[in-house]
Amino acid sequence: MVDLADRLRGFVGKISAMVSFSDKEIEEIIKDLQRCLLQADVDVDLVFKLAENVRKKSKKKPEAGVSKREYIIKLIYDELVEILGGKESEIKLTPHRILLLGLFGCGKTTVAGKLAYFYKTHGLPTILVGCDFSRPAAFEQLEQIAEQVNVPVLNGKNLKEAEKELTGQKNKVTIIDSAGRDALDKKLVKEIREIDKIFKPEEKYLVIPAELGQDARKQAEEFKNAVNITGVVVTRMDATAKGGATLTACKIADAKVKFLGVGEKVQDLDKYVPERFVSRLLGFGDLQSLLEKFKVQEEEAKKVAEGELDLNIFYQQLVEMQKQGSIKKIVDMIPGFGQLKLPTDALDVGEEKMKKWKYVIDSMTKEEKEKPEIVKSSRVERVSKGSGTKVQEVNELLSNFKKMKKMMKKMNPKQMKKFRGMGDLTKMFGG
Numbered sequence: 001m002v003d004l005a006d007r008l009r010g011f012v013g014k015i016s017a018m019v020s021f022s023d024k025e026i027e028e029i030i031k032d033l034q035r036c037l038l039q040a041d042v043d044v045d046l047v048f049k050l051a052e053n054v055r056k057k058s059k060k061k062p063e064a065g066v067s068k069r070e071y072i073i074k075l076i077y078d079e080l081v082e083i084l085g086g087k088e089s090e091i092k093l094t095p096h097r098i099l100l101l102g103l104f105g106c107g108k109t110t111v112a113g114k115l116a117y118f119y120k121t122h123g124l125p126t127i128l129v130g131c132d133f134s135r136p137a138a139f140e141q142l143e144q145i146a147e148q149v150n151v152p153v154l155n156g157k158n159l160k161e162a163e164k165e166l167t168g169q170k171n172k173v174t175i176i177d178s179a180g181r182d183a184l185d186k187k188l189v190k191e192i193r194e195i196d197k198i199f200k201p202e203e204k205y206l207v208i209p210a211e212l213g214q215d216a217r218k219q220a221e222e223f224k225n226a227v228n229i230t231g232v233v234v235t236r237m238d239a240t241a242k243g244g245a246t247l248t249a250c251k252i253a254d255a256k257v258k259f260l261g262v263g264e265k266v267q268d269l270d271k272y273v274p275e276r277f278v279s280r281l282l283g284f285g286d287l288q289s290l291l292e293k294f295k296v297q298e299e300e301a302k303k304v305a306e307g308e309l310d311l312n313i314f315y316q317q318l319v320e321m322q323k324q325g326s327i328k329k330i331v332d333m334i335p336g337f338g339q340l341k342l343p344t345d346a347l348d349v350g351e352e353k354m355k356k357w358k359y360v361i362d363s364m365t366k367e368e369k370e371k372p373e374i375v376k377s378s379r380v381e382r383v384s385k386g387s388g389t390k391v392q393e394v395n396e397l398l399s400n401f402k403k404m405k406k407m408m409k410k411m412n413p414k415q416m417k418k419f420r421g422m423g424d425l426t427k428m429f430g431g
């Protein structure tokens, strides 16, 4: 079994070194990615679906300011996040009850201690409850762990007695350790249902060892059907190369992974965040700056959608509009725009003027670019001198900026969306 992280890191390195991205080259990237994932034991259907998505989306032109390389890497990143769980799932940080379930030796008791440590360090009082009546020395093991974490433990009581003692402890996160078995047989289901009925835990986490790989899917599905689990904890992520496959298997089973066990110590528990996991898989450092770039663009897109405009965005929009031809033509194609009486003529700017405006904008301070309304008299003169343009040209830019801003304010959200969707203005902001 090949470690997914090692493979993917090499893979991103390869993309980084590529010079061009023709269809043929992109196909090679996809083949490479498929190979990485299959060698790491990821489900075949899932791998093919991912490949198809990448193939389809890679045909799209990247937004302005984003290179094809960055676009492809981000695309692969997004697809990987999706198959590894998608959106981060929430962890309750209020008192509640958690029941830990799973087969023999999957790591339940260890996870009980780790969760107690986790909640304790989040400032929540915590109690451990031992409900493994079959394994010899199960209670001693839990007691040792409780002592180590320094939390109280309720051990060896029959279920009803234990529940009675817990009624006065509603302010605590209550973590219930249960017995393992070779398989999810009738006896285990019955036992879990009984614990469930008496304690009524809000969360029921299936504990799965990472070395299960694809088999995690069947196990998660079985436990989901039998006892309605609310989440999964994947343990021993540090000890196998199959972790990625296990996580994707949980996604196929539609079981949300909440935590990862990454070692034997009580501190070795991570909240599972698919985005963070994938960033690490791909080699965190490089990707982070790339993601920052996309984030800035998303924020700009949001600003534009809300009718907020600064000179940087204005300029990029103009560049994009010139590429599309006449803005008037674009606008005329959108129903309802005629009545808005938009000053579109003023925005059809020639190449020469665009160059000059670029110099003008480059001569402004960051604050001036963000709030062009402060650029008046003496500032206009300074900018004009600095950029080697006429005062009149600076004023013209400022006046056009104002017009565009006004125009965007007039649009309703539906028109804005349509406008953006037409390959115009804000296409490059990823809207």
Ligand SMILES: Nc1nc2c(ncn2[C@@H]2O[C@H](COP(=O)(O)OP(=O)(O)OP(=O)(O)O)[C@@H](O)[C@H]2O)c(=O)[nH]1
Residues within 6 Å of the ligand: 102, 103, 104, 105, 106, 107, 108, 109, 110, 111, 132, 135, 138, 179, 180, 181, 235, 236, 237, 238, 239, 260, 261, 262, 263, 264, 268
């Ligand atoms: N390396 C590593 N080992 C772990 C991790 N989690 C658990 N283990 C080890 O896995 C073994 C089994 O853990 P337990 O917590 O006893 O498992 P269990 O599910 O309670 O076992 P039963 O009660 O017998 O069903 C122990 O040796 C743990 O130290 C982990 O994240 N990383």
Ligand SMILES: [Mg+2]
Residues within 6 Å of the ligand: 108, 109, 110, 132, 135, 138, 177, 178, 180
């Ligand atoms: Mg145990």
